[in-house]
Amino acid sequence: MxxxxxxxxxxxLKLSQVEKHCQTTCRNCLMLSxxxxxxxxxxxxxxxxxxxxxxxEKYSGKNFKPRPGAKKGEQKHELWTQQVQxxxxxxxxxxxxxxxxxxxxxxxxxxxxxxxxxxxxxxSLRLFDTNLLDQAWDAIV
Numbered sequence: 001m002x003x004x005x006x007x008x009x010x011x012x013l014k015l016s017q018v019e020k021h022c023q024t025t026c027r028n029c030l031m032l033s034x035x036x037x038x039x040x041x042x043x044x045x046x047x048x049x050x051x052x053x054x055x056x057e058k059y060s061g062k063n064f065k066p067r068p069g070a071k072k073g074e075q076k077h078e079l080w081t082q083q084v085q086x087x088x089x090x091x092x093x094x095x096x097x098x099x100x101x102x103x104x105x106x107x108x109x110x111x112x113x114x115x116x117x118x119x120x121x122x123x124s125l126r127l128f129d130t131n132l133l134d135q136a137w138d139a140i141v
Contacts, residue, residue, distance in 0.1 A: 007031040
C-alpha cells in the first residue's frame with residue numbers, strides 16, 4: 001500500500017484519500033511525496049504511483065535479495081491482463097463485446113475467476129446483460 005505525505009500540511013494519506021484531501025482539506029497541495037521511496041509527485045502524477053518498494057527492500061539497501069517466487073502472483077496477473085488485451089484485439093465481430101473488453105483492459109485489478117469477474121463487471125461497469133458478460137468471459141478464456 002502506497003502512503004503519501006502532503007507537502008503543505010504534512011498529513012499522511014493513502015492513495016485513495018489523496019484526491020479528497022486536495023479538494024477539501026488542503027487546497028494548496030501541489031506536491032506529494034511517497035513515504036516509502038521518497039519520490040516527489042507534482043499535480044496528478046501521484047495517481048500512477050500505485051505500487052512501491054517493500055519495507056524489506058527499503059531497509060536492506062544494497063544487500064537486498066528478493067525471495068524466490070516473491071513476484072509469482074504479480075506475474076500471473078500480468079499474464080491475465082495481457083490475455084484480456086489480446087481478447088479485445090481478436091474480437092471484432094461484436095461491437096459491444098469489443099468495447100467492453102477494451103474498457104476492461106484499462107483496469108489494473110481484473111479478477112481471474114469467473115464468478116468474481118462477472119461480479120466485477122456488474123459492480124464496476126454497471127453491466128447486467130448476462131449474455132454479454134458470459135461472452136466476455138468466454139472470449140478471454
